[in-house]
Amino acid sequence: MTGVTWRDGVDEIERRRKIISVGVDVPQVGVLAFGLVDRGTNIIEVRPTTLCPLSCIYCSVNAGPRSTNRWAEFIDTPEALLPALEEVVRFKGVNDVEVHIDGMGEPGIYPYLVKLVRGAKAISGVSRVSMQTRLYMLSDDTLRELAQAGLDRINLSIDSLNPELAKRISGAPWYDINRVKELVARALELGINVIASPVWLPGINDDDIINIIKWAGENGLGRGELPPVLIQKYIPHKRGRRVRMRIMSWQGFWRRIKDMELELGVRLTATNDELNVHRAPQLPRPYKLGDNVKVRVISRGIIKGEFLGVILPLRNSAIYDRVITVIAGPHMEKILIGNQVKVRVIENNDNIYIGRLI
Numbered sequence: 355m356t357g358v359t360w361r362d363g364v365d366e367i368e369r370r371r372k373i374i375s376v377g378v379d380v381p382q383v384g385v386l387a388f389g390l391v392d393r394g395t396n397i398i399e400v401r402p403t404t405l406c407p408l409s410c411i412y413c414s415v416n417a418g419p420r421s422t423n424r425w426a427e428f429i430d431t432p433e434a435l436l437p438a439l440e441e442v443v444r445f446k447g448v449n450d451v452e453v454h455i456d457g458m459g460e461p462g463i464y465p466y467l468v469k470l471v472r473g474a475k476a477i478s479g480v481s482r483v484s485m486q487t488r489l490y491m492l493s494d495d496t497l498r499e500l501a502q503a504g505l506d507r508i509n510l511s512i513d514s515l516n517p518e519l520a521k522r523i524s525g526a527p528w529y530d531i532n533r534v535k536e537l538v539a540r541a542l543e544l545g546i547n548v549i550a551s552p553v554w555l556p557g558i559n560d561d562d563i564i565n566i567i568k569w570a571g572e573n574g575l576g577r578g579e580l581p582p583v584l585i586q587k588y589i590p591h592k593r594g595r596r597v598r599m600r601i602m603s604w605q606g607f608w609r610r611i612k613d614m615e616l617e618l619g620v621r622l623t624a625t626n627d628e629l630n631v632h633r634a635p636q637l638p639r640p641y642k643l644g645d646n647v648k649v650r651v652i653s654r655g656i657i658k659g660e661f662l663g664v665i666l667p668l669r670n671s672a673i674y675d676r677v678i679t680v681i682a683g684p685h686m687e688k689i690l691i692g693n694q695v696k697v698r699v700i701e702n703n704d705n706i707y708i709g710r711l712i
């Protein structure tokens with residue numbers, strides 16, 4: 355059970371799992387847990403930490419104190435992230451890159467968040483810095499510093515305005531939705547745009563979604579540039595926490611969104627043009643499916659039984675150097691970490707590498 359503040363949630367995780375700091379010697383592309391993810395658009399995902407003090411009932415990445423499958427957590431360093439980000443932005447060759455800070459944890463508790471935002475915004479070619487967060491963990495002072503550092507937009511994870519249901523969905527008894535509302539007002543005053551991105555859990559927060567739309571519209575979220583709310587469909591993930599419910603079809607979901615737009619007179623969808631998302635050169639994939647590669651195993655991976663490896667030889671370039679998740683088994687920890695092994699690449703979607711020991 356979590357304690358009385360969000361820090362107790364993080365302390366609990368630190369007692370139970372290995373916390374791994376990622377330094378400049380580790381490539382920044384190749385895993386979902388930290389570093390950079392490039393999906394071939396002008397948006398680069400920056401993933402600073404896997405730590406999260408909440409335990410949302412639907413969490414697709416099974417984060418937080420109540421995680422059942424993690425055995426390590428990662429905290430990346432700005433010294434590793436920022437130079438790699440600069441290289442990838444240069445590689446893309448466009449002048450409207452959006453750096454989106456998110457990941458398998460809650461970026462709001464990342465200790466170097468202001469430094470990361472300031473560094474990202476200073477990179478030539480970056481036009482916008484945005485962040486996905488529950489916001490609750492940020493103080494007024496940190497928000498002010500983030501605004502000064504150049505944070506443009508917060509995508510707010512929020513699933514209910516009802517204090518009790520909000521605590522239940524977030525799995526965190528200390529989570530206070532009224533404090534979140536105060537922080538939203540503060541962010542907007544400071545010039546940071548905010549859009550709400552609730553996850554719709556049919557049968558659990560139907561009325562709450564309507565209330566969030568009304569509240570967001572009345573309080574100026576989206577600032578007239580974007581819809582105040584972009585609703586997320588709940589999708590159960592193999593390794594995520596699951597909520598027992600009837601899963602809506604995509605067709606049914608979009609039909610309900612259109613109905614709500616008409617009923618409430620609020621736009622709830624945005625085009626790629628409005629969001630300024632477009633194709634942009636994607637990083638090369640240096641290793642193909644089925645390739646056998648030499649890997650130095652450096653630590654546990656995030657999920658129990660997985661390990662983190664560096665594919666050798668390194669070229670000292672974020673464009674080509676990759677980390678890889680090596681699937682083995684928890685009993686292999688003492689044998690693997692610190693050693694070189696041969697691995698077969700079994701997945702490389704969007705440069706996220708998974709391999710098996712040969």
Ligand code: SF4
Pocket residue numbers: 406407408409410412413414415416417418458459460488511
């Ligand atoms: S959904 Fe986000 S805030 Fe909730 S437990 Fe997962 S990572 Fe944390």
